[in-house]
Amino acid sequence: MVQNWVPVLVFLILVTGFAVVSLAGSWLLGMKKPRPEKLVPYECGMKPIGTARDRFSVKFYLVAMLFLLFDIEAVFLFPWAVVYRELKIFGFLEMLLFMAAILGGYIYVWKKGALEWER
Amino acid sequence: MIDYLTNRDFLLMVLRLVIVFGGLMGAFAYLSLVERRVMAFVQMRPGPNRVGPFGLLQPIADGLKFLFKEQIRPTGANAWLYLAAPLISLVPALLSFSVIPFGPALQVTDLNVALLVVFAVGSLSVYGIVIGGWASNSKYPLIASMRSSAQMISYELSLTLSVVGVLMIGNTLSLVKLVQSQEGLWLGFIPRWNIFLQPVAFVIYIIAATAETNRLPFDLAESEQELVSGWHTEYSGMKFAIYMLAEYANLIAVSCIATILFFGGWNGPSFGPDWMVMILPTIWFVMKISVFVFFYVLMRSTVPRVRYDQLMRFGWKLMLPVALANILITSLLVALS
Numbered sequence: 212m213v214q215n216w217v218p219v220l221v222f223l224i225l226v227t228g229f230a231v232v233s234l235a236g237s238w239l240l241g242m243k244k245p246r247p248e249k250l251v252p253y254e255c256g257m258k259p260i261g262t263a264r265d266r267f268s269v270k271f272y273l274v275a276m277l278f279l280l281f282d283i284e285a286v287f288l289f290p291w292a293v294v295y296r297e298l299k300i301f302g303f304l305e306m307l308l309f310m311a312a313i314l315g316g317y318i319y320v321w322k323k324g325a326l327e328w329e330r
Numbered sequence: 331m332i333d334y335l336t337n338r339d340f341l342l343m344v345l346r347l348v349i350v351f352g353g354l355m356g357a358f359a360y361l362s363l364v365e366r367r368v369m370a371f372v373q374m375r376p377g378p379n380r381v382g383p384f385g386l387l388q389p390i391a392d393g394l395k396f397l398f399k400e401q402i403r404p405t406g407a408n409a410w411l412y413l414a415a416p417l418i419s420l421v422p423a424l425l426s427f428s429v430i431p432f433g434p435a436l437q438v439t440d441l442n443v444a445l446l447v448v449f450a451v452g453s454l455s456v457y458g459i460v461i462g463g464w465a466s467n468s469k470y471p472l473i474a475s476m477r478s479s480a481q482m483i484s485y486e487l488s489l490t491l492s493v494v495g496v497l498m499i500g501n502t503l504s505l506v507k508l509v510q511s512q513e514g515l516w517l518g519f520i521p522r523w524n525i526f527l528q529p530v531a532f533v534i535y536i537i538a539a540t541a542e543t544n545r546l547p548f549d550l551a552e553s554e555q556e557l558v559s560g561w562h563t564e565y566s567g568m569k570f571a572i573y574m575l576a577e578y579a580n581l582i583a584v585s586c587i588a589t590i591l592f593f594g595g596w597n598g599p600s601f602g603p604d605w606m607v608m609i610l611p612t613i614w615f616v617m618k619i620s621v622f623v624f625f626y627v628l629m630r631s632t633v634p635r636v637r638y639d640q641l642m643r644f645g646w647k648l649m650l651p652v653a654l655a656n657i658l659i660t661s662l663l664v665a666l667s
Contacts, residue, residue, distance in 0.1 A: 244400065
């Protein structure tokens with residue numbers, strides 16, 4: 212089975228090589244005349260105010276945490292779905308329990324308002 | 331080692347790899363032209379038609395122009411991350427093609443967990459966006475990359491969950507076996523495609539894939555009117571070209587997966603002499619992908635953009651429960667049958 216992965220590795224090297232070579236080629240062939248005005252980060256034509264590495268809303272962290280929880284659920288569902296026909300009704304009931312637990316969390320998150328964006 | 335590098339299987343693999351890679355590069359180049367031309371026709375203007383007949387040489391002109399452009403790094407940008415971000419975007423996007431079967435014989439490698447590889451590699455592309463947006467040291471890219479990462483991880487849930495229904499029917503993670511399981515016809519005229527068994531999953535997949543690839547109506551990451559051009563505002567020249575390449579690679583990759591999971595992959599009528607039987611599956615496959623790509627291009631030029639709170643509400647409160655319900659109903663039906 213391991214030798215099946217060799218082409219993936221070769222493809223990875225090929226793709227990375229392609230990207231690096233095109234960047235290097237552009238660096239060699241392109242003109243290089245940096246001026247301070249040219250290198251200013253874009254902010255509608257005026258001088259940037261303050262730093263760009265600013266704080267951002269905590270909602271993004273919340274989304275990331277919820278994603279982790281539900282993505283783990285998806286990870287468990289994948290192998291279950293592949294062998295589902297062998298598990299028969301036992302697999303169905305087991306997954307029903309698992310889903311019920313996840314659904315409880317989902318309803319709690321919804322009721323808590325974590326899924327509201329505009330608050 | 332020498333033995334391995336010169337044996338027939340390895341050389342065949344290299345040949346297939348070159349065909350796949352070359353074909354993809356041509357497809358990306360001309361996809362950029364097709365997208366601009368089709369959008370132009372929708373908006374009743376000619377589009378790029380000056381370079382060569384019908385503008386067919388436009389991609390080459392664009393490539394040369396990208397090559398000779400000056401490489402700019404904004405002041406205060408993080409040098410290595412700014413350089414690495416387009417690569418982090420492109421490499422995973424292209425890597426998923428190493429396991430996608432374009433025909434019975436045209437596949438770089440057949441893995442038994444190919445679908446898992448595609449999803450694992452596909453979810454890495456969010457790093458390219460976040461790192462690029464943060465490293466630019468500019469405000470618009472930062473806002474866009476935060477938005478985009480939240481959007482992509484929200485819709486990735488529905489994307490992965492929509493596939494579970496198909497897996498319950500196919501019972502395999504190998505893309506080749508999934509295609510083979512859809513061979514043949516029902517009642518003599520309906521192809522045994524999974525879309526007829528999993529229509530809800532298909533709709534969820536298509537919507538989530540649109541959001542994953544940051545295309546309209548979900549292109550909040552680069553909404554021009556608010557964020558200039560999103561996370562690649564500070565990128566120009568070849569680095570920008572690599573970002574665009576990654577975007578097109580993602581678009582074709584999700585179309586490939588949609589074709590394999592729901593539209594029978596390379597399955598189609600087979601006729602004619604031996605050489606036609608050999609290349610027909612690949613032609614069917616490419617035609618099915620083209621339909622999806624054309625659909626995405628048309629959608630880009632016809633639907634308006636949604637608001638960000640609408641996007642998140644839609645993803646978490648509608649797509650996710652529907653995807654879960656689809657899994658439950660499918661599992662019940664499979665258990666009863």
